[in-house]
Amino acid sequence: MKKATINEISINIKKSTYLNDYRYCIFNDVINNLTIGSGISNQSIKKAILIALGEFFERESLFYMCDEVPIINSELILGYSLAQKKIIKIDKKYKNYIFSDSCGDASHSKSSFCEKNALREFIERQSLIYNYLSKAKGKRIILNKDIQIKNILNEFKNVYIYNVSLIDNFYVILATADYNDKFLIGANSSSNKDEAINGAIKEMYACKISCNSNMDTQNKKNLDYCDLYTSIPTEKLRAAYSYLKEKSDICYYDELNSYEFDVKSMCRELYDEYKINPILFYMPSTRNIGNLKVAKFFDFNWFPSLNPNQFTPEIYDFVEQATDTELDRKCNFIPFP
Numbered sequence: 001m002k003k004a005t006i007n008e009i010s011i012n013i014k015k016s017t018y019l020n021d022y023r024y025c026i027f028n029d030v031i032n033n034l035t036i037g038s039g040i041s042n043q044s045i046k047k048a049i050l051i052a053l054g055e056f057f058e059r060e061s062l063f064y065m066c067d068e069v070p071i072i073n074s075e076l077i078l079g080y081s082l083a084q085k086k087i088i089k090i091d092k093k094y095k096n097y098i099f100s101d102s103c104g105d106a107s108h109s110k111s112s113f114c115e116k117n118a119l120r121e122f123i124e125r126q127s128l129i130y131n132y133l134s135k136a137k138g139k140r141i142i143l144n145k146d147i148q149i150k151n152i153l154n155e156f157k158n159v160y161i162y163n164v165s166l167i168d169n170f171y172v173i174l175a176t177a178d179y180n181d182k183f184l185i186g187a188n189s190s191s192n193k194d195e196a197i198n199g200a201i202k203e204m205y206a207c208k209i210s211c212n213s214n215m216d217t218q219n220k221k222n223l224d225y226c227d228l229y230t231s232i233p234t235e236k237l238r239a240a241y242s243y244l245k246e247k248s249d250i251c252y253y254d255e256l257n258s259y260e261f262d263v264k265s266m267c268r269e270l271y272d273e274y275k276i277n278p279i280l281f282y283m284p285s286t287r288n289i290g291n292l293k294v295a296k297f298f299d300f301n302w303f304p305s306l307n308p309n310q311f312t313p314e315i316y317d318f319v320e321q322a323t324d325t326e327l328d329r330k331c332n333f334i335p336f337p
Contacts, residue, residue, distance in 0.1 A: 136247075302319060
C-alpha cells in the first residue's frame with residue numbers, strides 16, 4: 001500500500017453550535033480511500049484532533065507492518081509476555097496475522113501510557129467478542145445519580161448501559177440507544193467507572209455521526225466495519241443485542257467503584273483467570289517522530305479481530321475450555337461499528 005503524504009490526508013471536522021456538544025474529527029487517506037483515524041471530544045476541537053491523530057498513527061503503523069515494505073528485517077518478531085515475564089520469539093511468517101487488525105493497538109508519546117491504553121483496548125475487544133459469541137449476561141448500569149453524562153443522553157431513546165468485562169475491577173462498557181430510526185452502539189473500557197461510561201457514550205455519539213453521514217460506500221475501495229454496520233437494518237441490529245436486555249442483572253451507578261490500573265497485575269489476572277497471555281509488541285512508526293510509540297497486545301489463543309472468519313477451530317476450542325462456555329461458531333459477523 002502506498003504511503004500517503006501529508007498533502008494526501010484530508011481532515012474533516014464536525015462540530016455543533018452548542019458549546020457542550022461533541023466535536024468530531026476524521027483523518028482520511030485520500031490515496032488509499034481509507035478512514036484511518038477518528039476522534040471525538042466534548043472538551044475542544046483540539047482534543048478531538050489529537051485523539052484522531054493518535055488513532056491515525058496506530059493504524060498507519062499496522063498497515064505498513066503488513067505491507068511488503070521490509071520494516072522487520074530479522075526472521076523473528078520479538079514480543080514480551082507480561083504474565084509469564086519472558087521474551088516471546090515468533091516467526092516472521094505470522095506478521096500479517098498479528099498486525100492485520102487494530103485490536104489491542106495504541107500510540108502515545110510515553111511508553112507507560114501506550115502500554116496501558118493498548119491493554120485496555122485489548123481487554124475491551126476480547127470482552128466484547130466473547131460476550132457476543134457466548135450471549136453471556138452483562139450488568140446493566142442504572143444512572144441513578146445526576147451525573148454530567150445524563151444531559152447528553154437526552155436526545156437518545158431507550159438508552160441501555162452494560163458492563164460486559166471478562167474480569168472484575170475493570171469496566172468494559174457497551175452502550176446502546178435508539179436515535180430516530182437508527183440503533184446506536186458505543187463501547188469503551190477503563191478501571192475508572194466515569195471514564196468507561198463517558199467513553200462509551202462518546203463512541204455511541206460517533207456512531208450517530210457515522211449513521212447520519214452521506215458517504216457513498218459503493219464508491220469506496222475498502223469497506224470497513226462501520227460501513228457494514230450501517231448497512232444492516234435497524235431491527236436486526238436491535239435483535240442482535242436483545243440478549244443483554246433479557247439476561248443482564250441490574251446494578252446502580254452510585255454502588256460502583258473505580259480502581260487502580262496496573263498493566264502487569266492485569267496481565268497476570270487475565271492469565272490466571274482465562275489463560276489469556278497478552279504478548280506486547282512495539283511497532284516502528286512510519287513517521288519521523290522521535291518520541292512516538294506504537295504498541296500492540298496479542299494472544300494467539302484468543303480473538304485476533306472482530307471478524308469471526310479469522311477465528312480458527314483451535315481458538316474456539318481454547319476459549320470454550322478456558323471459560324467453560326459454548327460459543328456461537330456459526331456467527332460470521334459481529335455487528336459493531
